[in-house]
Amino acid sequence: MDTGRVGLLGVSMTTFDDREQGYERKFAQDEALEFKAKSRSNRLLGLWAGELMGLEEKHLEDYAAAIVRSEVTAADEEDVIRRVLGDLVGAGLKVTEGQVRGKLHELLAIARGQLQSGE
Numbered sequence: 001m002d003t004g005r006v007g008l009l010g011v012s013m014t015t016f017d018d019r020e021q022g023y024e025r026k027f028a029q030d031e032a033l034e035f036k037a038k039s040r041s042n043r044l045l046g047l048w049a050g051e052l053m054g055l056e057e058k059h060l061e062d063y064a065a066a067i068v069r070s071e072v073t074a075a076d077e078e079d080v081i082r083r084v085l086g087d088l089v090g091a092g093l094k095v096t097e098g099q100v101r102g103k104l105h106e107l108l109a110i111a112r113g114q115l116q117s118g119e
Helices: 015-053 057-074 078-092 097-116
Strands: none
Touching: 015 057, 015 078, 015 097, 057 078, 078 097
């Protein structure tokens, strides 16, 4: 038997409290998953950009890690896009902001799919 408080119309308040806590847990899990997806997509973007710039394997991983760190410190997708675009243009590549943005969004969808499938 429910020993929780009884509210209006005799409905147990713990039912509502439990539901609210469930929603809060789900929200926190979704936010954590989205953070992981963004970090993964930024890493993939760094690998993509590094390959375009012709970086060697060791430098490629370092560059991808630097892109992930830059997103964590900036906390804004726009800063990541500007940084990668600047690096690509600085390397003499003709790439547009739209191309970098499109690639990031493509990689974010891939990262979400990987995380949902347990990769």
